Amino acid sequence: MSFSPAISRVRKTRISQLISKGKRLDGRELIEYREIKIERGVIGTAEGSAKVNIGKTEVTVGIKIGIEDPFPDTPEEGVLKVNAELVPLASPTFEPGPPDENAIELARVVDRGFRESKAIDLKKLCLVPGKHVLAVYVDIYVLNYDGNLIDASALAALSALLDTKVPKYSVKNGEIVRGEGWESLPITNHPIAITFAKLEDKLVVDPSLAEEEVMDARLTITVDDVGRICAMQKGGGGFLTIEQLLQAVEVARMKANELRKIVLGGG
Amino acid sequence: MVEQKRLIDDRGLRVDGRKPNELRPIKLEVGVLGNADGSAYIEQGRTKILVAVYGPKEVHPRHLGLPDKAVLRCRYHMAPFSVERRKSPAPSRREIELSKVIREALEPAVFLEYYPRTSIDVFIEVLEANGGTRCAGITAASLALADAGIPMRDLVAACAAGKVDGVLVLDLNDDEDKYGEADLPLAMMVNLNVITLIQMDGMLTQEEFKTVLNMAMEGCKRIYEMQKQALKAKYLAIKEEVEV
Numbered sequence: 001m002s003f004s005p006a007i008s009r010v011r012k013t014r015i016s017q018l019i020s021k022g023k024r025l026d027g028r029e030l031i032e033y034r035e036i037k038i039e040r041g042v043i044g045t046a047e048g049s050a051k052v053n054i055g056k057t058e059v060t061v062g063i064k065i066g067i068e069d070p071f072p073d074t075p076e077e078g079v080l081k082v083n084a085e086l087v088p089l090a091s092p093t094f095e096p097g098p099p100d101e102n103a104i105e106l107a108r109v110v111d112r113g114f115r116e117s118k119a120i121d122l123k124k125l126c127l128v129p130g131k132h133v134l135a136v137y138v139d140i141y142v143l144n145y146d147g148n149l150i151d152a153s154a155l156a157a158l159s160a161l162l163d164t165k166v167p168k169y170s171v172k173n174g175e176i177v178r179g180e181g182w183e184s185l186p187i188t189n190h191p192i193a194i195t196f197a198k199l200e201d202k203l204v205v206d207p208s209l210a211e212e213e214v215m216d217a218r219l220t221i222t223v224d225d226v227g228r229i230c231a232m233q234k235g236g237g238g239f240l241t242i243e244q245l246l247q248a249v250e251v252a253r254m255k256a257n258e259l260r261k262i263v264l265g266g267g
Numbered sequence: 268m269v270e271q272k273r274l275i276d277d278r279g280l281r282v283d284g285r286k287p288n289e290l291r292p293i294k295l296e297v298g299v300l301g302n303a304d305g306s307a308y309i310e311q312g313r314t315k316i317l318v319a320v321y322g323p324k325e326v327h328p329r330h331l332g333l334p335d336k337a338v339l340r341c342r343y344h345m346a347p348f349s350v351e352r353r354k355s356p357a358p359s360r361r362e363i364e365l366s367k368v369i370r371e372a373l374e375p376a377v378f379l380e381y382y383p384r385t386s387i388d389v390f391i392e393v394l395e396a397n398g399g400t401r402c403a404g405i406t407a408a409s410l411a412l413a414d415a416g417i418p419m420r421d422l423v424a425a426c427a428a429g430k431v432d433g434v435l436v437l438d439l440n441d442d443e444d445k446y447g448e449a450d451l452p453l454a455m456m457v458n459l460n461v462i463t464l465i466q467m468d469g470m471l472t473q474e475e476f477k478t479v480l481n482m483a484m485e486g487c488k489r490i491y492e493m494q495k496q497a498l499k500a501k502y503l504a505i506k507e508e509v510e511v
Contacts, residue, residue, distance in 0.1 A: 101367040104360045116449075116468045219465070229476050232451070232467035235367075237374035239461040245480070249473060 007213040015214045019200045025210055026055075031251055033206040036262050038155065040163040048164025048185075052156035054206060056146035058090075061138060061156040063164045067127065067176060068135040078125025078133045082111035084140040084153065091145035107140060109233045110154050113191040113222035114138075117230040120161065121186035127171055134166065136185070147209040150220050150233075151259075154193035159263055161185055190263065191230055192256035195220045196248050198238060203248055205255060219248055223256035272446050275432040281443065283312065287436045290426070290486060291399075295407070295497035297414045305415025307497075309407040312440055313397035318407040320415040323385035337382035341370035343404055345393040365401050372405050372425065372454040372464035378418040387417060398441035402427050405454045405464065406490055413498055421456035422494050423463055426486030428453070428479045430471060437482045449475075453483035457491040 015025050022030060034055030043049035048063035068079050084107035086094045099107070114120060125134035138160070140153045168179035197207035197215035207215060216238030222231035229249065234240065240248075274282055285291070291312030300306035303319035326332035343365040347353050358366075373389065389411065391404040402425035409423040428437045431447035444450050449469025455462055471479060 099360075101363050104363045105367055108360065108364050112468045116470060224470070228470050228472050229467065230470050232465055233368070234462070234465045235371060237371050239375045239456065239459075239463045240465070241461050242480075242484070245462060245465065246477070249476060253473065 007210065011210065012214050015210060016200050019202055019204070022202075024204060026208060030202060030204045031255065033255070033259070034208070036155070036259070038159050038263060040159055046160075047166065048160045048162075050156050050159035050163055052152050052159065054148055054152045054155075055208065056144060057148055057152045058142075058144035059149065059152040059156045060141045060143055061153070061160040062141065063160045064137040064139070065164070065166050066135045066137065067132050067169075070126070070130065070133040074122075075130035076126045076133075077122040078120075079135040080111070080115060080120060080122065080138070081135060082107045082114070082138040082140070082157070084110070084142070086142050086145070090142045094142075094145065105233075105235070106149055106153060109150055109220055109222075109231065110138070110140065110157055110193070112231040112233075113154055113193055114157070114161075117189045117191040117222070117224040117228075119158070119187060119189040119191055119224075121188050124186040127169055127176055128174065131174075132171075132176055134169075136161075136164075145209065147212045148195050148206050151193050151195045151206060154191070154222070155259065155263060158190060158192070161187055162263070189224050190260055191222045191224050192259045192263075193220050193222045193231075194252040194255045194259070196251075198236075198240060198244065201244075203244055203251070205251065219245070221248060221252035223253050225260075227253045227256075272442060273432065274443055274446060275434050279434070281431070281436060281440075283440055287434055288482060288485070290438045290489060291440065293490065293493055295410065295493055297410050297497050297501040303411070303415075305411040305413070305417070307407040307410035307414060309403045309410075311399060311403045311406075311438070313395060314393075314400055314403050315395040316400060316403050316407055317392045317394060318404065318411040319390045319392075320387065320408075320411040320417070321390075322387035322415070323382035323417070324388075326384065326386040332384040332386070335383055336379040337377075337385045337387050339370055339374050339377060339379060339387050339389070341366050341373065341389045341391070341408070343369050343391045343393070343401065345396060345400070349393045349396045365404075368464055368466065369401060369405055369408065373408055373412065373423055375461070375463045376409060376419045376421055376423050376456055377412060378420070381418055387412070387415075396441070398439050398444045399427050399452075401425070401464075402452050402454065406494065410494055410497060414501070421458045422491060423454050424457050424487040424491040424494055425452065425454035425464065426483055426490055427451060428483035428486060429469060430475065430479065435475065435478050435482060437486045449479070451476075451479050451483055453480070453487060455484065455487040455491075457488055
């Protein structure tokens with residue numbers, strides 16, 4: 001991947017040798033995740049938040065709620081906006097400045113998972129049709145980069161959305177009035193992103209940074225509550241065979257169930 | 268509420284009259300620009316795209332050069348007049364993402380290691396957009412690379428398939444992409460039978476996914492044949508000129 005630092009040839013060879021024997025540098029199985037930790041409600045000023053660790057990768061997501069004009073083609077739907085920041089404190093390879101192609105891809109892949117699986121019932125976020133709707137801003141903040149940002153970000157975003165409390169609004173004479181109390185977001189689906197790295201013609205899940213540096217290609221498959229595929233993205237300058245793709249779909253459906261249990265149990 | 272368009276009629280035909288597994292009419296031309304080292308033009312239905320390739324050439328800025336291979340750079344860009352409502356010419360987040368995935372779709376095909384410390388720049392300009400622009404862009408870009416004489420492992424052909432009104436269809440147009448249920452763009456090196464780009468958005472069961480994937484692969488194969496014809500056509504034209 002273009003934001004990975006150079007890796008020594010010795011380490012590269014070692015990873016490749018191990019993979020061809022079905023083993024990984026950190027002792028994991030090919031389809032085993034690193035330890036996943038989820039903590040909700042970590043930011044007081046955000047309407048919802050969560051911090052996710054996958055191994056040493058650490059991502060915090062904060063949700064802010066605002067009132068905006070709807071998009072002209074969906075006048076009765078709330079707005080979902082996903083942004084990702086690869087802040088320079090997270091890795092020696094991250095530079096300050098506006099989001100680069102990696103940050104944009106990360107945000108858009110996470111966004112697609114939620115949007116296409118209709119995870120949030122955006123129709124319920126409409127205040128005045130065509131005029132005012134609620135906007136859900138999902139800000140992904142990468143705090144420590146050790147591989148597999150997509151899965152960590154998608155998990156953190158889902159956990160943060162489940163944690164979100166929306167202020168109650170009502171409409172009086174076309175004016176929006178802040179009511180008493182808070183309510184949860186209308187979450188109707190729980191998409192889970194599963195990312196694979198292709199190493200030596202084998203697929204591994206949850207690539208670490210070292211594995212991402214060596215991988216030929218990356219594949220993310222987002223799976224919804226009932227095992228449907230709702231988003232997919234290939235990355236990296238290599239290719240995938242058809243068999244690898246079909247195998248990845250099988251594994252992703254299985255792994256998504258495991259990860260979803262961690263998210264829903266971690267409330 | 269926006270009125271839901273019907274995308275499949277009672278005869279099972281699509282909004283533009285196509286059958287579910289029918290491609291839009293495709294026109295491919297190679298060597299269409301004077302200054303570029305390689306170029307190609309594609310019309311796929313109403314989608315029109317020009318692609319130019321410059322390089323291998325010295326990298327600017329110089330520190331971006333790699334000691335062991337060429338850098339492939341790719342810019343996918345839509346003209347402000349290519350869509351209904353004028354699009355700002357500044358690159359959008361979508362264009363930045365597409366530039367990245369298109370580059371990664373072409374990279375496996377090019378022998379970058381033959382040209383260390385150089386860059387190969389691919390410029391994709393969408394002149395008229397009516398769905399399937401990333402796939403059409405890849406199809407034309409790989410022709411432009413070949414036209415530039417850059418050694419390649421295979422041509423990259425790209426085609427999308429998806430689901431609209433519950434029917435699985437090939438090569439979605441703009442309406443089908445916007446109002447349909449799923450879209451799966453795919454790029455392949457057809458002769459090597461490997462995938463260099465896959466994206467998907469929408470909702471598909473595992474079985475539907477397999478069918479849609481097979482349809483897209485079939486579409487890539489058909490487009491691959493047209494690509495070969497287009498490359499040959501350029502040299503046939505030159506040959507005729509010489510012989511007359």
